[in-house]
Amino acid sequence: MAADLGPRAMFVAGGTDLFPKLKRRQFEIDTLIGLDFLPRQIHNGSADCTVDAGVTLSAAAHDAHLKQSFAGYAEAAGLVSSPPLRNAGTIGGNLCVDTRCNYYDMTYEWRKAAGFCLKKDGDICLVAPSSPRCWAVSSSDTAPMAIALDGVVTLAGTEGEREVPVAALYRDDGIEYMAKQPSEVVTGLRLQASPDTRSAYVKLRRRGSIDFPIAGAAVVLVLVGDVVSRCRIVLSAVASYPLQAPAAEAFLKGKRFDPDVVRETAELAAKPAKPLDNADLSHFWRKRMVRVVVEQALVQATTNRGVSVVKLAGR
Numbered sequence: 018m019a020a021d022l023g024p025r026a027m028f029v030a031g032g033t034d035l036f037p038k039l040k041r042r043q044f045e046i047d048t049l050i051g052l053d054f055l056p057r058q059i060h061n062g063s064a065d066c067t068v069d070a071g072v073t074l075s076a077a078a079h080d081a082h083l084k085q086s087f088a089g090y091a092e093a094a095g096l097v098s099s100p101p102l103r104n105a106g107t108i109g110g111n112l113c114v115d116t117r118c119n120y121y122d123m124t125y126e127w128r129k130a131a132g133f134c135l136k137k138d139g140d141i142c143l144v145a146p147s148s149p150r151c152w153a154v155s156s157s158d159t160a161p162m163a164i165a166l167d168g169v170v171t172l173a174g175t176e177g178e179r180e181v182p183v184a185a186l187y188r189d190d191g192i193e194y195m196a197k198q199p200s201e202v203v204t205g206l207r208l209q210a211s212p213d214t215r216s217a218y219v220k221l222r223r224r225g226s227i228d229f230p231i232a233g234a235a236v237v238l239v240l241v242g243d244v245v246s247r248c249r250i251v252l253s254a255v256a257s258y259p260l261q262a263p264a265a266e267a268f269l270k271g272k273r274f275d276p277d278v279v280r281e282t283a284e285l286a287a288k289p290a291k292p293l294d295n296a297d298l299s300h301f302w303r304k305r306m307v308r309v310v311v312e313q314a315l316v317q318a319t320t321n322r323g324v325s326v327v328k329l330a331g332r
């Protein structure tokens with residue numbers, strides 16, 4: 018159906034992102050294709066875990082195996098929006114959630130009064146008027162964590178099924194933010210971790226609930242004693258896609274995990290983040306806070322499995 022109907026149709030899973038956007042006339046469609054038939058199981062393996070796309074965020078956040086072996090993922094799922102929305106919202110929907118912008122996530126009347134923008138109905142970007150592209154912000158909490166955990170999604174389409182690393186699922190574009198075919202359905206997410214893997218997700222938002230991230234850090238560490246043998250850092254809500262921090266990862270690898278190293282890693286990780294003035298609170302402050310969330314996630318990752326390697330005194 019999706020392939021036949023093209024842009025006039027959209028998939029709907031929990032509807033927690035899509036329905037408010039339809040009310041605000043951010044999409045013009047005439048057909049919704051329900052994904053209620055998608056399986057809703059969490060399949061635990063010894064070194065991996067496959068989460069069906071129809072699993073709700075609440076179920077993922079409370080699953081004992083995910084909490085034990087993929088703690089950062091369970092944390093990220095448990096920090097999305099609010100409890101009622103997590104009961105309806107799915108992990109597939111969270112991977113595909115639309116990018117956000119203060120000038121776009123508004124009522125039709127507000128957007129009309131502002132003259133619309135590139136992402137919908139207009140021809141300039143109101144945040145960066147000289148830019149030819151849209152800078153709407155990737156706002157999924159679980160996508161950065163799935164990338165950090167080497168996640169792989171299964172996509173089902175007219176050509177059959179294929180597997181794609183979550184890292185390859187996104188584009189650096191606020192409008193065409195997904196690299197999959199529009200008619201492909203995400204049917205599952207496979208996460209991988211060794212027994213020594215520790216992970217954590219730290220999210221920055223105005224309130225303790227409901228709000229989308231305005232910055233966030235997904236961290237995966239493998240420690241041998243107190244030496245880091247592997248590290249992944251992926252940032253949320255500071256670009257149009259989940260932003261990886263390869264320079265920080267390379268710096269931390271092989272180093273002893275101590276406060277100075279943690280601080281320097283966090284500074285390196287924050288460098289590629291260039292938030293614009295299109296999300297909540299000041300973008301200058303959000304930029305400064307990226308270092309802080311990375312630092313907190315690095316420390317939290319070491320404690321998520323009952324091991325406390327370092328304490329950042331006075332922070």
Ligand SMILES: Cc1cc2nc3c(=O)[nH]c(=O)nc-3n(C[C@H](O)[C@H](O)[C@H](O)COP(=O)(O)OP(=O)(O)OC[C@H]3O[C@@H](n4cnc5c(N)ncnc54)[C@H](O)[C@@H]3O)c2cc1C
Pocket residue numbers: 027028029030031032033034035036037052070074096097098099102105106107108109110111112113114115156157158159201202203204227228229230
């Ligand atoms: C007040 C409020 C606060 C929110 N806060 C957050 C937040 O803090 N963090 C956050 O990450 N999200 C937040 N959200 C957005 C949303 O609730 C979540 O992202 C949720 O996980 C979306 O899942 P869903 O199943 O409801 O997706 P839907 O709303 O059904 O769909 C979302 C998008 O994904 C597509 N889609 C859904 N499932 C699939 C699939 N399996 N394959 C292909 N395409 C698919 C749909 O076509 C649509 O484009 C918030 C929403 C609201 C209303």
Ligand code: SF4
Pocket residue numbers: 117118119120121134135136137141142143144145150151152153191295
């Ligand atoms: S970044 Fe620019 S084009 Fe994109 S939604 Fe915001 S104002 Fe519109």
